[in-house]
Each structure stands twice: as structure tokens, then as C-alpha cells.
Amino acid sequence: MEKTLAELAEYVQGTIVGDGTISIAGVAGLDEAGQGEITFLANPKYRPKLEQTQASAAIVAPDVECSGLNLLKVSNPYLAFAQILTLFSQKFHPPAGIHHTCQLGEEVSIGDLCAIGAYVSIGNHVRIGDRTVIYPGVVIGDRVTIGSDVVLYPNVSLLQEVSLGNRVIIHSGTVVGSDGFGFAPVGGQYYKIPQIGSVVIDDDVEIGANVAIDRATLGETHIHRGVKIDNLVQIAHNVVIDEHSVVVSQVGISGSTKVGKHVTLAGQVGLVGHIRIGDHVMIGAQSGVTKSVPEKSILSGSPAVDQRMWKKSQVSLLKLPDALKRIRAMERKIQELEEQLQSLAESGNE
Known part of the structure; x- marks a missing residue:
């Protein structure tokens, strides 16, 4: 099956930046995609990979730009990816x-x-x-x-x-x-x-x-x-x-x-x-x-x-070893001060 980028844009109600006449024959990830395939960017942390992809087009959010790559812009790239993948997927169920x-x-x-x-x-x-x-x-x-x-x-x-x-x-x-x-x-x-x-x-x-x-x-x-x-x-x-x-x-x-x-x-x-x-x-x-x-x-x-309380407790938990060290040091210091006070008290009674 092959679809033009314009046909895919109509299917997912998106807009094209680039050439809408190119043919798309499959869907692949940013790293794996090649000519004739469309990829997608749903997670911003993978944005640098968009510059390196060999795909013919990419499904992206409206605010994403990438010169030299045909873009299909949609409000929900992950949903559009799923819809286009469904369109291209081949089901090999047994015959009736x-x-x-x-x-x-x-x-x-x-x-x-x-x-x-x-x-x-x-x-x-x-x-x-x-x-x-x-x-x-x-x-x-x-x-x-x-x-x-x-x-x-x-x-x-x-x-x-x-x-x-x-x-x-x-x-x-x-x-x-x-x-x-x-x-x-x-x-x-x-x-x-x-x-x-x-x-x-x-x-x-x-x-x-x-x-x-x-x-x-x-x-x-x-x-x-x-x-x-x-x-x-x-x-x-x-x-x-x-x-x-x-x-x-x-x-x-x-x-x-x-x-x-x-x-x-x-x-x-x-x-x-x-x-x-x-x-x-x-x-x-x-x-x-x-x-x-x-x-x-x-x-x-x-x-x-x-969850907010749980996150705070987890942060606090990581600080416990250092806090225990400080508490033990303070206990030792207090014990020393108590011994000094006891010694002073005994000297005053003599």
C-alpha cells in the first residue's frame, strides 16, 4: 500500500509543511526510517533525532520545525502515528x-x-x-x-x-x-x-x-x-x-x-x-x-x-544517612557537654 503525504494529512486532519505529493509506503521509528517511510516525534527529548532521520516525512506537533524534511503537523502526533500505523498494518488472520x-x-x-x-x-x-x-x-x-x-x-x-x-x-x-x-x-x-x-x-x-x-x-x-x-x-x-x-x-x-x-x-x-x-x-x-x-x-x-507527599518522602529518605551521621555527632557533643557540666557541678560542691 502507498499513500501520498497529502492523503495521510487528510486522513489524520493535519497540515503539511513540504511536498504533499511524495509517496509513503510504511511507518518506522526515527532511527530506522528510510526513504518512502514516515516517522513521528511525540516525545520532545528525541527532538535531536529528527535532524538525523532518513525518513521521507515526519509526524510532529504544530510548533516543531525541521528544514529539509517534509512535516505532517497535527495536534496529537502520537495519536496520528497510531492512526497511520493502523492504515498501513497488515493483518494475517487465517481465512474464514x-x-x-x-x-x-x-x-x-x-x-x-x-x-x-x-x-x-x-x-x-x-x-x-x-x-x-x-x-x-x-x-x-x-x-x-x-x-x-x-x-x-x-x-x-x-x-x-x-x-x-x-x-x-x-x-x-x-x-x-x-x-x-x-x-x-x-x-x-x-x-x-x-x-x-x-x-x-x-x-x-x-x-x-x-x-x-x-x-x-x-x-x-x-x-x-x-x-x-x-x-x-x-x-x-x-x-x-x-x-x-x-x-x-x-x-x-x-x-x-x-x-x-x-x-x-x-x-x-x-x-x-x-x-x-x-x-x-x-x-x-x-x-x-x-x-x-x-x-x-x-x-x-x-x-x-x-504522590506529592510520596516524592518528598523519597527525597528525604535519600538524606537519612547524612542526617543520622549529624544526629550521632550531635549526640556525642551533647554527651561531652553533659559530662563537662557534671564535672563543673562536682567541682562546685567541693
Whole structure:
């Protein structure tokens, strides 16, 4: 595929500085791009590389100038890069059809133009929408509902009574609908609590590789529209994650916790159970959250506190060794002064 720079500018609603008639056949980074490719500058710290790139054009912010290089100026270079990359990306999904090794249960409904790969196992009373792609080794349990334009990569497991919306993407090794971690202690042992709820995943959710999303004990575990979940995340029973939140790798969310809209949980964040995270909250990497968080808060640390306070504490922490040296020196000086005073007092009594 080739597009002129002018066509790309129209596609992303940008303006051109330079030659709009040049042909663009691909997208690459500042270091790797060559003739016929377009690159992008989203982070100002890479500005010097713009002068050295061999790309035919670059996507930049409106205030960026670079003589000798064709520029496509947009208000959000990173978004425009993503849009143009989507335009040029090639999808190599398998062709429509059902592989002869696929195992189908009873009363399975499969939409038009679906591609179902080798050794897929589909249970009873399953509904699959149009144009859905299911890669080899996927396991789909009984009474599962899958929307249209869904992609399930190899070895995904959707256990019984899971529901997926439209345009959901789930990467390899993820398990949706495993039992929640529920046990009642009795006589020094643990009695398993049946997990009879479901998991509901709404439209436009993407889930990374090797994620575990547990079914609810009662009711549902619910991942709302537009949520993006990275690899190696644990989401426990009855958790709710509201629209357009981002959950980064190795996050653990304990049971019955509610996460609001547009929340960002950075890598290795841990949330205890039965708390609420307000809308537009940002929680820094490796933070441990032990209580509910009001909306628009920014937290870091373990236990998590306001990020400004956490930053100050980290600066202070680095100064502790020197402070301890000064304190010990002052203690020694005080001890010397006390000994001198004691000696003077004893001399005065003689």
C-alpha cells in the first residue's frame, strides 16, 4: 500500500509543511526510517533525532520545525502515528472457515465469515458473532456468548457462561472465568465456596497474554467498554473495572473491588479487596492500595499516599544517612557537654 503525504494529512486532519505529493509506503521509528517511510516525534527529548532521520516525512506537533524534511503537523502526533500505523498494518488472520479438527458442541451458533482454527473446542449452547477469529487451541465452555469482530489468540480459555462484546481482543494463554479464590475456614481446614457467577466483558476491551479473570462468586465480574489490560494481570471475583481504564502488567486486584472510569493502574500495583477507586485516578508502579481512593487522586508508594507527599518522602529518605551521621555527632557533643557540666557541678560542691 502507498499513500501520498497529502492523503495521510487528510486522513489524520493535519497540515503539511513540504511536498504533499511524495509517496509513503510504511511507518518506522526515527532511527530506522528510510526513504518512502514516515516517522513521528511525540516525545520532545528525541527532538535531536529528527535532524538525523532518513525518513521521507515526519509526524510532529504544530510548533516543531525541521528544514529539509517534509512535516505532517497535527495536534496529537502520537495519536496520528497510531492512526497511520493502523492504515498501513497488515493483518494475517487465517481465512474464514472452520478447521476440520474443531470440536463443536450442541446448539452452537456461528456467524458469517468466522475463522476457527485447528483443535478449537467449543461447548454447548455457544453463540459466536460475525467475522470473529479464533486461533488454534482455544477452549470455549458451555453457554458462552462471543460478539462480532472478536479475536481470540492461541490457547485462550473462556470457561462456562462468559460473555464477550464486540471487537474484543484476547491474547494467548489468558483464562476468563476461572473460579474465584473463595474458601470458608472450618476446623483448621478450608471449605471451597462454589463460584457460580459469570464474567462479562464489554465492547472494545483488549486483554494481554496470561491474564486471569475470575468468575464472580454470585453475580458477575465485569470489565466495561474500552478497558485495556496488559499481560500477567490477576483480576479476582466480583471485580468491576469501569470504562476506558488501563491496567498495566502484573497488577493484582482483589475480590469485590470497584475501579472507576479512566483509571490508570501502573505496573505491579496491588489493590486490596472491597474498596472503590474513583474516576480519573492514577496509581504509580508497585503501589499498595489499602483503602478507597477519591476521584482524580494521584497516588504512589506502599501503602499508597498522595504522590506529592510520596516524592518528598523519597527525597528525604535519600538524606537519612547524612542526617543520622549529624544526629550521632550531635549526640556525642551533647554527651561531652553533659559530662563537662557534671564535672563543673562536682567541682562546685567541693
